Structure formats: C-alpha cells, structure tokens
Amino acid sequence: MNISDFIAKVEAEFEDVEPGTLTPSTILKEAFTWDSVNALIFLAHVNVEYDVEISANELIEAVSINDLYELVESKLIKIA
Amino acid sequence: MALFSVPDIKISGIAACVPEDVYHNCEYDWVEEKERATLIRTIGVEQKRHARKGTTTADLCYDAAEKLLELLRWERKDIELVIFVSQSRDYIIPATAGLLQDRLRLSHATMAFDIGLGCSGYVYGLSVIGSLMSTGRIKKALLFTGDISTLNTSFRDKSAFPLFGDAGTATALEYSPGAKPMVFNLQTDGSGYDAILIPDGGIRNFADKETSFEYHKISEGIYRNGFNIALDGIQVFNFSLREVKRNVNRLMEFAGTSLDEVDYLVLHQANKLMNETIRKQLKLSPVKVPLSLKEYGNTSSASIPLTMVTQIREELEAGTSRLLLSGFGVGLSWGSVLLETDHLQCPVILVHPNP
Numbered sequence: 373m374n375i376s377d378f379i380a381k382v383e384a385e386f387e388d389v390e391p392g393t394l395t396p397s398t399i400l401k402e403a404f405t406w407d408s409v410n411a412l413i414f415l416a417h418v419n420v421e422y423d424v425e426i427s428a429n430e431l432i433e434a435v436s437i438n439d440l441y442e443l444v445e446s447k448l449i450k451i452a
Numbered sequence: 453m454a455l456f457s458v459p460d461i462k463i464s465g466i467a468a469c470v471p472e473d474v475y476h477n478c479e480y481d482w483v484e485e486k487e488r489a490t491l492i493r494t495i496g497v498e499q500k501r502h503a504r505k506g507t508t509t510a511d512l513c514y515d516a517a518e519k520l521l522e523l524l525r526w527e528r529k530d531i532e533l534v535i536f537v538s539q540s541r542d543y544i545i546p547a548t549a550g551l552l553q554d555r556l557r558l559s560h561a562t563m564a565f566d567i568g569l570g571c572s573g574y575v576y577g578l579s580v581i582g583s584l585m586s587t588g589r590i591k592k593a594l595l596f597t598g599d600i601s602t603l604n605t606s607f608r609d610k611s612a613f614p615l616f617g618d619a620g621t622a623t624a625l626e627y628s629p630g631a632k633p634m635v636f637n638l639q640t641d642g643s644g645y646d647a648i649l650i651p652d653g654g655i656r657n658f659a660d661k662e663t664s665f666e667y668h669k670i671s672e673g674i675y676r677n678g679f680n681i682a683l684d685g686i687q688v689f690n691f692s693l694r695e696v697k698r699n700v701n702r703l704m705e706f707a708g709t710s711l712d713e714v715d716y717l718v719l720h721q722a723n724k725l726m727n728e729t730i731r732k733q734l735k736l737s738p739v740k741v742p743l744s745l746k747e748y749g750n751t752s753s754a755s756i757p758l759t760m761v762t763q764i765r766e767e768l769e770a771g772t773s774r775l776l777l778s779g780f781g782v783g784l785s786w787g788s789v790l791l792e793t794d795h796l797q798c799p800v801i802l803v804h805p806n807p
Contacts, residue, residue: 387493405487408611409494412689416729419693428686 373422373448378441385417386410396438403437418444454638454787455706458582462628465524465797466768467516468621468754468761470501472806475602477614482607483673491614496724500617500749503600506807509540510548512620513596514555515804520624521556523797526592528557533593534564535581537573537753539782540599541566552596563590570648571720571781572638573597573753575789578623578777579636585627595623599752601681604650608667608675612683615723617749621757624797637703638787639695647687648782652678692726692780696788697733700778703788711736713774714790716764720779721745721755753779761801768796 375396383391389404400406411431418424424447434440476499477492492498503512513536521528534556536549549564563584569576574597581595598620605612651657652664657678664678676682696719704710711717717736719727724745731741742763744755751758756777760768767773772794780786 387490405490407487408685409487409490412685412725413494415686415689416693416725420729420732425690425694427690431686 373445375438375441378444379437381417381421382414382437382440385413394437396436396441398437399435400437400440414440422448424448455636455703457633457635457707458579458586459633460586460627460629460631461582461634462626462631463623463791463793463796464626465520465624466621466757466760467520467799467802468619468758469512469516469802469804470617470619470748471503471507471512471804473502473504474499475502480614482613483610487610491610494723494725495615496743496745497614497617497749498746500747501619502602503618504806505603507600507804508542509538509598509600509618509620510536510542510552510596512598512618512804513622514552515802516620516622517552517556517594517596519799519802520622520797523799524624526624529559530592531558531594532562532590533581533584534558534562535567535577535593535595536565537567537569537577537595537597538599539568539570539752540601540604549596556594569783569785570599570752571722571755572779572783572785572787574720574756575636575777575779575787576638576785577753578634578789578791579638579787581625582634585625589627591627593625595625597621597623597757598754601750601752604679604681606667606676606680608673609670609680610673611685612681615750616681617751619748619751619754619758621754621761623757632792634789634791635703635707636787636789637699637706639699639785641691641784644687644691644784647684647691647784649682650679651682688722688781689726691784692722693729693733695786696730696778696780699786700734700776700788703776703790707790709790711776714776715740715767715773717741717776717778718756718759720781721748721750721759722781723750758801761798765798765800768793768798771795
C-alpha cells in the first residue's frame, strides 16, 4: 500500500469527492461531509480492501487524509 | 462453540406478511435533501412498511400462518409446537405464542413459548424448533418470527428511523426421517448488549412517567426517549464485519462444504452497506446474496424469511435449494445455518389491512 494508491481508492469510494482532489494534507472535514454515514463507508472500504478494523475512537482522532492512511498502515504492520 | 446438526426436519413452507402502510424514505424531511439521498443510498432502504397502533407482530404472523395452513392442507391437530421469536410481543405477560396457539385453533396438546431475539432470531428459532422436533418426534410445528420496530423508533433519530420496517413471518416444519440435516453455528457476546438497546420499560429501568418519556439530544439529528431503539452504528458495524465471515467459514468447515456449493446466502437485512461488505468479504456474487432492503428495510427477525419470500420465491417453489442463512445483531447474538429446501410452499407476500 502507498499513499497515492490509498487516496485513489478513497476518492472512488465517496460519491461527493472529485477524483484527483485529495492530497495527504487534505483536512477531512473540509473535503467532504465527514459524518457517521461516511465514516461507516470508510470503515467498510478499509475492511474489504485491507482487512483491517478501525474503532470509532480511532476514527474521531483522524484529522487529515494522511492520518487515515497512517491509521490503516499501523494496522497492516500489526497483522504482518 | 455451539456447532451442531439437526437431522430429520423438513421446512415445508414459509409465508411473510407486512402492514398496509408504505413509508417512502424520500419523504423523511427530518434531514436535509442531500444528506437524505446519501442516507438512502448507503442503507439501501427506499421504502418500508409501517404498522399503525393496534396492529401487532402476532397479527402479521397469524395471517402468514393461516395462508400457509391453507396451502399445505395441514390438519390443525397435528401441530404440536409453536415458537414465537420477537422483541415486540402483544403483552408484557403472557407469552404471545399462547395467543397464537388459541387464535389458530390448535390443540391444548401444543407446546408454545416465546424467544426474545431479533436479528439472529430466525436462525436461533430454527435451531430450537428443529432440535425439539427431532428429539421429541414432533410431527408438525410452526415458527413465527418478526417485529414491529417502527412504533419504538424516534422520528427525530436519523440513525434508526429510515432503517426499520415491520413484518411477521410463519415457517411450517415437519418431522421427516431422512431429511437433510440443518447444520448450525450459534454465538453470543452479551458484553455488547447496549449496541442495540431499548433502555426503559423492562425491570432494569422500570417505566417512569418523569424520565422515560423525555426526549434527549444524543447528537446532531438524533433525539430519543427511553422507549426508543438506540443504535450504536459503528459498534454493530465493526462487530458484524468481524464475526459474520468467521462464523460462516467455521460452519462451512464443520459441515465439510464450501460456499461454492451454496445456491444462496440469505443474510439478515441489516443495511445495504453492511450486507454488501459482508458479501464482498465472502467473495460472493450479488445474484447469490439476495436483498429485500430496498422495499422493506430492516425487518429484524423477519428479514431472512421475508427475503426468501420476496426475492427467490420461484426458485424455492420449483425445486431444491441449498441455503446458508445468517443472522447477526442485537444481543449481541449471531448465527448461521446451512440447510436444504425442497419444493417449498411459498405464497406471495401478504398485506395485513389497517385496523
């Protein structure tokens, strides 16, 4: 997994995000409606794509796209 | 681990019944139009059925049973066991199964009782009724499942109101030596009891006229009182994505078979995002995993038989089907069953007229 690949997949997952608009420093709340429904869509996406589970508390702490990426990556390292 | 197999029991028929009133989620003006569209797309529920006050789950189950008995031409005296699986019983006491025994004019030699489960209720119900029939050589039995959830759901709760629909079902089972066994894997984690909860009205938080009826703001767009269903979406979501695939894979291993050998996986209809994610985890194509969410929403313990009746009725009537049924949620309670049906009696979904 690398961050550009991660971003491309997140962009494809959310209907209200234009492809190519997200960067590692994008603030989640500014880019799209970062509400509970979109949080669930994100949880489902990383579960199928990377087979990782993220809790509500971990998700609340993420501010930027890079935070999400690092969160998923830290779980992948634990599995490996 | 509760892994076991129940021999000699055949499912003869399944019927489902819903109340007359249709609620369209596009009219749910508690949330703004854009958010509403995202919500509908994500949960996959465009419309669902709402019971009016005065209609009970047992009323819907009764209609389903009468239709089934007429089609099967069963002698009522042969029915010796009735189980009602629900979280919306007619009265606090007594058990609703007895009311159904009487209304259906079944004999006093009938064993009848309730089971208080929701999302996992159909699978659990089949395991209990099948086991009792198998050991007691009970000739014929009726399993009822379903809920009226909409009366307990707060309109001002966007996390629950658009999701739930009402339905009741009846399943007819027969003792049939040599019938393919039903194979179960049943599980529980009561530490998650508060993931789906109606806090007041039981003995723990006895109904109180000062506090139970008062609405509280839980978060943006979510207001509830003590009698309303409270859903912890993320907790239920993570639990389901973690446990359902494990439960199913373990069952397949125990039964010595694989998902390739299964014609349909019928999941409890939780919400579209959850069901589709589980389907992807198990690497199954959409045609093998039917959904009834779009028209009926999440109907609790009715959702598996309702999906069978509304989505794969013709296949079930025409021949033999190898099914994997899986229910998961409130409790937390979850379980799956592998079974085979053969020329099921499966009437078109029934509509219960408003009182």
